Amino acid sequence: MADEKKRCKHPGCLCPADEGSDYCSAYCEGAGDRPEAICDCGCPDCMPS
Ligand SMILES: [Zn+2]
C-alpha cells in the first residue's frame, strides 16, 4: 500500500517525517531553521554516496 507520508521539514532532508512531528529526527529538528544543502541526520536516504 502506498500511504503518503509527510516529508521532513529540514531543507535538504529526504526522509519521511515521524508521525506527529515535522522532522524525521532530533537532528533535523535542531537544524530545522538552518538551511543546509546536504542533510547529515544519518538516515540512509540522506547519506551522500
Ligand atoms: Zn535527513
Ligand SMILES: [Zn+2]
Ligand atoms: Zn530529516
